[in-house]
Amino acid sequence: MSEHTGQGRPTRPTRRTFLTASAAATAAVAAPLAAGPAAADSQTHNPPGPGRPAHPQQPDRELRALLREVDRDRIEATVRRLAAFGTRHTLSDQDNPERGIGAARDWIFAQLSGYAAASGGRMTVQLQSYVQQPASRIPVATRITNVVATLRGETAPDRVYVVTGHYDSRATDVLDAVSDAPGADDDASGVAVVMELARVMATRRSEATVVFAAVAGEEQGLYGSTYLAGQLKAAGVDVQGMFSDDIVGSSTADDGTRDPRTVRLFAEGVPTAETPAEASVRQSVGGENDSPSRQLARFVADVADNGATGMRVRVIYRRDRYLRGSDHIPFLREGWPAGRFTEPNEDFAHQHQDVRVVDGVQYGDLPEFCDFDYITRVARVNGAALWSLAQAPGTPKGAIVVTTNLTNDTTLRWQRGDEPDLAGYEVVWRETTAAEWQKVIPVGDVTEVTVDLSKDNVFFGVRAVDGAGHRSPVAFPRPGS
Structure with a gap:
């Protein structure tokens, strides 16, 4: 499977994230991120599945100075x-x-x-x-x-x-x-x-x-x-x-x-x-x-x-x-x-x-x-x-969840932004009954990823990350092919 850039030509390998602790740990180095406080390890805030618990984005030194x-x-x-x-x-x-x-x-x-x-x-x-x-x-x-x-x-x-x-x-x-x-x-x-x-x-x-x-x-x-x-x-x-x-x-x-x-x-x-x-x-x-x-x-x-x-x-x-x-x-x-x-x-x-x-x-x-x-x-x-x-980078555009086949995994695609400091992307997901995003999967600088988690059971989103760890708002994917 190849990545789609929006022009219909593959340019980079895709990223596949498996439902294992080792795969999640490997993916975590894909993009630099600002660290947040540890979250409660509970079913509510940390449901089983790929990725790490979602944390708020902490204000950097420049933002703190602005607010003062x-x-x-x-x-x-x-x-x-x-x-x-x-x-x-x-x-x-x-x-x-x-x-x-x-x-x-x-x-x-x-x-x-x-x-x-x-x-x-x-x-x-x-x-x-x-x-x-x-x-x-x-x-x-x-x-x-x-x-x-x-x-x-x-x-x-x-x-x-x-x-x-x-x-x-x-x-x-x-x-x-x-x-x-x-x-x-x-x-x-x-x-x-x-x-x-x-x-x-x-x-x-x-x-x-x-x-x-x-x-x-x-x-x-x-x-x-x-x-x-x-x-x-x-x-x-x-x-x-x-x-x-x-x-x-x-x-x-x-x-x-x-x-x-x-x-x-x-x-x-x-x-x-x-x-x-x-x-x-x-x-x-x-x-x-x-x-x-x-x-x-x-x-x-x-x-x-x-x-x-x-x-x-x-x-x-x-x-x-x-x-x-x-x-x-x-x-x-x-x-x-x-x-x-x-x-x-x-x-x-x-x-x-x-x-x-x-x-x-x-x-x-x-x-x-x-x-x-x-x-x-x-x-x-x-x-x-x-x-x-x-x-931060802009909200990813053209995000889709592939719905052309009956599968128990999920393939997401989006268009790459053109910001000069863009470092990569994160997939976020949550239980359908949760109001906030619960888990984060860093996937690197790609525009297609397959996650070993059923699209039928949870909600997915995609956000961009720059080199300083600033994150964009999440793009919610529409059904597509």
């Missing part, structure tokens, strides 16, 4: 400055230099431009505008403007990761563009995360491209993010991951419950952009829990749920909350993996409320109700995820 630079005081200053514009409603004044969405837009642009000035030309900033004609929650033609900072990658610039926060706000009445709507939690907190990461990453050299966007029109119907996703799609951009940070300002619920060390990450199952036929195939082979967005979420938990961020990433197997939607949804509609970060508990009494005092209690989405230490930790989670994605 995330500045709590800068994040607080950003939230307070955005709230001070009074309202940032999409329909508010665009020309007033002190109040309204136009003033907020210009301030964000100036701040990001300042960060870009320190990037050595690697980061550029633009105002991305279009006129939205009357539509749902848009009674008159309205200019909607995204503020977009792009940190261009140096070795894989065509591979792109996106992070957004929406800088528009709203009062209780979604069409009230006049009343104060400071929008500290929803969503100055998310914009502060995006801006702080742009500042910290601007001075660093990234392998892949990272886009930091403050988008508008979210409260009116995801207009800004829909336009951003559409522009990227029209340009043929390879977006391999996207995060929306929306309401990440506090961990305190309306009943006083606090969970300051957890952030939720919503990740859909069957992809939004799949056709009914594609969804039927995925469900028939048991891939409902293996969408690209779920693999992206597993990656985030793998690299960001640790002591370096001080946070637990709670992955939620849903596209978003009931009655709510955020700026990751337009990216899902374009067929890209995307997820939404949001706080673990919500105080609905302080969301979308006009600023007012009732019985001596002040209401409204004000900075006083934000936890700036919490936002800082959420920024570190985002930073760990984005930087790890941008420094």
